[in-house]
Amino acid sequence: QVQLVESGGALVEPGGSLRLSCVVSGIHFAYYYMMWVRQAPGKGLETVAYITTDSNTILYGDSMRGRFTVSRDNAQSSLFLQMDSLRADDTAIYYCATGREAGIADLWGQGTRVTVAS
């Protein structure tokens, strides 16, 4: 049974930092690209970050570039998102997602909630 379990979401003040984790089981994690996708309250889905199996290609959404860092530990089947200089508009549910075929994300976690507020 495939599971993606996010954690690390919390209430944080503007300008603060947070590190999200996504632990994956039931698949050979090292063979899968990974993404972080978020949904702000009342808004649509937005790709936050993308990372290839070997971490050689890493891409970020425009508003995250320079503030967020995605990484992975294939030995631990884990994906991470380091979020710095957080802003109110980063408030969202953050999902990790992947799939066997490039771009076709059919495996999702349940999401972790990040709230940026003073």
Place this chain on the structure above:
Amino acid sequence: DIQMTQSPSSLSASEGDTVTITCQASQGIKNYLNWYQKKPGKAPKLLISDASNLRVGVSSRFTGSGSGTHFTLTISSLQPEDFATYYCHQYGSLLYTFGQGTRLELK
């Protein structure tokens, strides 16, 4: 990044109706398009990949078509569980991007 424009942004329909949602890509993406269904409190559910490939376990009432820059999702004979928000998602070019969503509401 490729921009995905969905229309309409919201749609009211009744059970049994057939509805169509359109997605336009700012550049050609061949058939590298997914359709997702999103319900509050739940993770997105992949309905269709490769523009028209119905995923295993998804009702045949969902049909996807298109290629290049213009795509459609048609839902026939609407059922209560179909009222949700739908997103197109391109994977023809990194960074993969979503449309802004179409909220399907019960009339």
